[in-house]
Amino acid sequence: MTQTVDFVVVGGGTAGSVVAARLSELPGARVLVLEAGDTKITDAVVDPSRWNEVLLTELDWAYMSEPQPGLGGRQVYSAAGRGLGGTSNVYHMIHTRGRPADFDAWAYDGCPGWSFADVLPYFRRMEGQRDATNPTAGHEGPIKIVNARDMGNPVSQTFVEACVELGYPQVEDFNADSFGVSWHHVDIDVDKGTRCGVRAAYLEPALERIGVEVGALATRLLFEGERCVGVEYLKDGELRTVRAEHEVIVCAGAIQSPKLLQLSGIGKAGSLAALGIPVVADLPGVGANFHDHPLVIGPIGYMDKAAPDPRGQVTEVGLFWGSEPGLPVPDMEICLVHRAPFGDQFFANVIKRVETGQPLTPVRELVDPKIVLTLPGLVRPLSRGSVRLAGTDPTAYPRVSANYFGERSDLERTVTMVEIARDIYASSAFRRDWGLTEVAPGPDVRTREQLSAWVTENVGSYYHFAGSCKMGSDSLAVVDTRLRVRGVEGLRVADASIMPTIVSANPHTTTVMIGERAAEFVAADFVPARQEATR
Numbered sequence: 290m291t292q293t294v295d296f297v298v299v300g301g302g303t304a305g306s307v308v309a310a311r312l313s314e315l316p317g318a319r320v321l322v323l324e325a326g327d328t329k330i331t332d333a334v335v336d337p338s339r340w341n342e343v344l345l346t347e348l349d350w351a352y353m354s355e356p357q358p359g360l361g362g363r364q365v366y367s368a369a370g371r372g373l374g375g376t377s378n379v380y381h382m383i384h385t386r387g388r389p390a391d392f393d394a395w396a397y398d399g400c401p402g403w404s405f406a407d408v409l410p411y412f413r414r415m416e417g418q419r420d421a422t423n424p425t426a427g428h429e430g431p432i433k434i435v436n437a438r439d440m441g442n443p444v445s446q447t448f449v450e451a452c453v454e455l456g457y458p459q460v461e462d463f464n465a466d467s468f469g470v471s472w473h474h475v476d477i478d479v480d481k482g483t484r485c486g487v488r489a490a491y492l493e494p495a496l497e498r499i500g501v502e503v504g505a506l507a508t509r510l511l512f513e514g515e516r517c518v519g520v521e522y523l524k525d526g527e528l529r530t531v532r533a534e535h536e537v538i539v540c541a542g543a544i545q546s547p548k549l550l551q552l553s554g555i556g557k558a559g560s561l562a563a564l565g566i567p568v569v570a571d572l573p574g575v576g577a578n579f580h581d582h583p584l585v586i587g588p589i590g591y592m593d594k595a596a597p598d599p600r601g602q603v604t605e606v607g608l609f610w611g612s613e614p615g616l617p618v619p620d621m622e623i624c625l626v627h628r629a630p631f632g633d634q635f636f637a638n639v640i641k642r643v644e645t646g647q648p649l650t651p652v653r654e655l656v657d658p659k660i661v662l663t664l665p666g667l668v669r670p671l672s673r674g675s676v677r678l679a680g681t682d683p684t685a686y687p688r689v690s691a692n693y694f695g696e697r698s699d700l701e702r703t704v705t706m707v708e709i710a711r712d713i714y715a716s717s718a719f720r721r722d723w724g725l726t727e728v729a730p731g732p733d734v735r736t737r738e739q740l741s742a743w744v745t746e747n748v749g750s751y752y753h754f755a756g757s758c759k760m761g762s763d764s765l766a767v768v769d770t771r772l773r774v775r776g777v778e779g780l781r782v783a784d785a786s787i788m789p790t791i792v793s794a795n796p797h798t799t800t801v802m803i804g805e806r807a808a809e810f811v812a813a814d815f816v817p818a819r820q821e822a823t824r
């Protein structure tokens with residue numbers, strides 16, 4: 290029998306958990322979350338220092354990209370969380386909001402109501418920051434935020450000193466000052482010593498008010514005329530349906546939301562017709578404009594002694610900087626990881642998991658405590674790719690391409706970041722404290738041309754997917770500024786896919802903000818059925 294609720298939230302991930310939790314606060318609202326993954330999590334999710342161990346498990350969709358022309362045809366592994374909490378169960382807990390100019394640019398480019406002044410109250414609403422390093426921080430919100438310095442590792446302290454030695458300013462909080470080196474603020478509940486993503490902050494406290502179906506893969510949105518009235522989903526090998534009296538909110542992330550829309554007949558008409566999918570709305574932007582921050586795993590440094598065991602999450606410090614003077618936002622982010630399993634063996638495991646699904650060497654066995662990594666990530670990429678259906682089978686992964694280095698400038702700026710990272714390793718601070726030597730790219734890679742080749746071989750995904758159901762008013766816009774899907778009724782998208790341009794920072798905090806706003810938009814249009822009957 291078809292169940293009927295007021296709201297169906299597709300995807301219990303980062304934004305979906307926020308939307309569901311907030312909607313469940315509405316008196317009389319019946320909310321159902323459909324989540325493809327499971328409800329179970331592991332200790333590695335909860336312990337902030339062990340996020341690496343979540344990668345490649347059943348809590349990771351572990352996508353593999355299409356061959357990337359800009360990378361000589363190489364495919365790129367792309368992590369994304371699966372299960373209640375979604376990618377919020379696996380993210381590094383770095384709390385960066387996005388820069389004021391990022392949101393002002395959204396507003397200028399056809400998204401009035403999304404300037405920094407407009408979104409700031411929603412950041413403050415989510416934030417429960419302990420310290421006072423950011424004058425605009427919220428302190429009462431559900432996400433507990435601490436300064437990574439409070440649990441800091443001495444290797445991270447050396448990174449800060451090395452950057453200062455090279456002339457970069459030290460700042461106290463990346464959400465107050467965009468350029469410089471700093472300890473990150475991180476989403477950790479220090480009283481419990483646990484990750485404080487959306488699962489702990491929003492979903493678990495609201496679970497008794499929310500209906501949840503796990504192992505429920507949404508396969509199709511159901512329409513009566515132009516109105517979305519429910520969702521078809523696959524559970525235990527059986528197709529089921531749920532009816533939404535008010536709205537369906539798709540929160541399946543920047544890879545799966547455009548896939549579900551396309552399977553449901555919302556997308557570029559010609560492409561849908563070619564697959565035999567009846568067209569509900571001709572929106573060519575669905576799956577277009579897909580982008581990611583490219584990330585290099587390395588340079589890799591080797592220390593003459595082991596780093597102490599981590600007490601917090603292992604990506605505690607970073608340098609945000611501009612590739613050219615005068616940029617309003619930083620386009621380069623270089624973080625340090627002092628405990629990570631990356632290296633050839635890690636990638637051999639990635640390939641084994643993605644290609645064969647076989648058991649892996651546990652990633653914790655791949656860690657060498659003398660290895661440190663810098664992670665240069667280009668946070669203002671110009672390349673754009675796509676998410677396209679591989680066919681009409683809803684269980685098949687879509688064809689995903691961020692088109693890394695499709696724009697030459699992205700490669701050039703990434704090479705510049707790697708040069709800066711090498712300078713950091715070569716600092717007297719790292720020599721003095723840790724006797725650090727660079728093992729990759731290593732001394733044989735000297736010229737910028739050689740470095741470009743090394744970067745092209747070693748760049749991957751920062752797992753910061755965005756843009757594939759963009760908000761706006763241009764011909765590629767999929768949702769309007771209240772996140773309603775254009776051309777239909779009763780349907781919104783709310784997750785990282787709606788960002789017209791990804792923020793120049795790690796995007797989890799912005800995705801939570803999008804969830805907060807979406808819930809408010811939906812709530813404003815909600816009249817419970819009982820009240821409607823008495824009107």
Ligand SMILES: Cc1cc2nc3c(=O)[nH]c(=O)nc-3n(C[C@H](O)[C@H](O)[C@H](O)COP(=O)(O)OP(=O)(O)OC[C@H]3O[C@@H](n4cnc5c(N)ncnc54)[C@H](O)[C@@H]3O)c2cc1C
Pocket residue numbers: 299300301302303304305323324325326368369370371372373374375376377379380381382383384385505506507508540541542543545546549751752753754783784785786794795796797798800
């Ligand atoms: C390893 C890693 C580290 C990161 N570190 C950071 C960081 O430190 N700081 C930061 O700011 N950002 C970080 N990010 C990025 C950030 O976490 C993501 O941008 C953000 O969480 C995306 O949220 P979302 O709501 O768009 O999608 P998700 O959180 O991925 O939610 C989508 C949900 O939908 C479910 N789903 C998908 N398809 C279906 C379907 N058809 N039916 C039902 N359910 C479905 C999925 O299982 C998932 O639960 C990181 C990402 C990764 C992968």
